[in-house]
Amino acid sequence: MKISRSQIFVAIVCxxxxxxxxxxxxxxxNKNTASNISTYDKNDMISEIENLKKQKEELVTTNSxxxxxxxxxxxxxxxxxxxxxxxxSQLDNARMHLGVVDVKGPGITLTITxxxxxxxxxxxxxxxxxGEDELVHIVNLLWFSGAEAININDIRIxxxxxxxxxxxxxxxxxxxxxxxxxxxxxxxxxxxxRLNVGISFPGSLDYxxxxxxxxxxxxxxxxxIGKTTQSLKSEFIKLVKE
Amino acid sequence: xxxxxxxxxGIILGFVLDVNISDxxxxxxxxxxxxxxxxxxxxxRGNLSKNxxxxxxxxGFFGNALLAAGLAYLGDKLGIPIYIAAVIVFGGRIFxxxxxxxxxxxxxxxxxxxxxxxxxxxxxxxxxxK
Numbered sequence: 001m002k003i004s005r006s007q008i009f010v011a012i013v014c015x016x017x018x019x020x021x022x023x024x025x026x027x028x029x030n031k032n033t034a035s036n037i038s039t040y041d042k043n044d045m046i047s048e049i050e051n052l053k054k055q056k057e058e059l060v061t062t063n064s065x066x067x068x069x070x071x072x073x074x075x076x077x078x079x080x081x082x083x084x085x086x087x088x089s090q091l092d093n094a095r096m097h098l099g100v101v102d103v104k105g106p107g108i109t110l111t112i113t114x115x116x117x118x119x120x121x122x123x124x125x126x127x128x129x130x131g132e133d134e135l136v137h138i139v140n141l142l143w144f145s146g147a148e149a150i151n152i153n154d155i156r157i158x159x160x161x162x163x164x165x166x167x168x169x170x171x172x173x174x175x176x177x178x179x180x181x182x183x184x185x186x187x188x189x190x191x192x193x194r195l196n197v198g199i200s201f202p203g204s205l206d207y208x209x210x211x212x213x214x215x216x217x218x219x220x221x222x223x224x225i226g227k228t229t230q231s232l233k234s235e236f237i238k239l240v241k242e
Numbered sequence: 243x244x245x246x247x248x249x250x251x252g253i254i255l256g257f258v259l260d261v262n263i264s265d266x267x268x269x270x271x272x273x274x275x276x277x278x279x280x281x282x283x284x285x286x287r288g289n290l291s292k293n294x295x296x297x298x299x300x301x302g303f304f305g306n307a308l309l310a311a312g313l314a315y316l317g318d319k320l321g322i323p324i325y326i327a328a329v330i331v332f333g334g335r336i337f338x339x340x341x342x343x344x345x346x347x348x349x350x351x352x353x354x355x356x357x358x359x360x361x362x363x364x365x366x367x368x369x370x371x372k
Contacts, residue, residue, distance in 0.1 A: 006296030010285070011248030013303050017278045018249040022256020023263065024271055 060229065067101075096149070099158035099228040103149045107189035107223045108196055110138070111216045114181055128212035130180035132165045137207045138186060138199075139163065145198025147188040149225045153178050154185075156228040175230040180209075192219045245285075269318075270311040273325050277306035280332040283339035290346040306332070 078088040095101045112130070139157055142150050150157040152172055161173040169177035178184050188195055196219055199205065205215050263271070281303040288294035310328040317324025 007244045009300055010296055011244045011251075013300055014245040014248035014282070015252035015255070017275070017282060017303075018252020018254075019256040019259075020252075020271065020275050020278065022253045023261065024268070024275060026257060027263075027265075027268055 056229070097159075098232060099149065099156045099161075100232065102224065102227050103189060104222060104224045105148070105189040106192045106221045107147070107187065107219075108192055108199060109218045109220055109223065110186040110188075110199060111218070112184040112186070112210070112213045113216075115212050115214055128209050130170070130184070130209050130213060132163050132170055134208055134210050135163050135170055135178070135184075137210075138205075141198055141204055142186070142188045142190075142195065145190065145195045147190040147195060149189045150186065151225045152184065152186050154226060156225060156230075158228045158230065158232065160232055161228070161230065173230045175228060187223050187225055189223055189225055192221075245282075269325070270314045273314045273328050274307040274311040276329060276332045276336075277310040278303055280335050280339070281306055283336050283343070287339045287342050287346070290343060290350075 074088050074091065078084040092101070096103050114128075114130075135152065139150060139152075153176070155161075155172045155176045155178070157172070161175065162171075163173075164171050166177065169179045171177050196217060200217055281299060284302065285294060285299040288299070310325075310332065313328055314325035
């Protein structure tokens, strides 16, 4: 059989096509196997989550009972003298700052919703999604504008709350997650005028992916921010005695 | 025949060799493969209708693949899914080519069958005369 030059070229081109097909097939099947791990034992995971939720509810009830008892004890102790009252008010202040008690006061509510556009309707295109950077930026902006308490989607931001992208959401410490494609409501208590100026200052909310989000700022007189569900840790810090 | 051998060698190499192509290029490669498949179907059609030209096939193969991948990349950068245009055009052409290939093969099959029956009847007549 005589093989012409053009036939050799055709064979090479077909070999290239075969190679590309096999390679792409290999890559995509590897990806599918990797994603199957996430669906592994889905039912077990759901029941585990349910159990943990129940445990959490029980712990929250116990926690509030213990807090009430502590409060009563503190009040009884405070009745004994002026020093006791001072210590009690300082303790209450510290608790408010730490986020372990519910607080209320004037402030602002910032609602962030993703813009809907024909060009961003493609679900696989998540370049314009909100991430940890944008949330950290907003929280930082609020602290800088004199916020005294902040919560994001009813999750209180404490001095120990870290904000980090985790999977398809953004984890706020161990207290919960917010999802970039959902509505995000950020509440802050503080000097409402200062907070409003700080957050609506030109360019403040044009940071990275925030450009692809609509934002609405409401100034309110009575904002209630609940306490954190995350326990504050003090395993390693020790008081320096003079 | 030689094309099939080439294709098989390519598939084996693809599974055996551990080549690392960046994951970022994976979506562009899929569109490029579609363009390549279109060229191959075009070549089969050309071969069946006896007007296959290797130079046109090879230039189309690489040209279409590069253009499709380039368009997909450009679309990604502009935020418009241009790759859909490539998928629709090449997908449509693959179906068109396949329809023509099917007709050509069926016609050839019918002609062969007719020729065979004619041959058989001639042989039968010859035998009768003998």
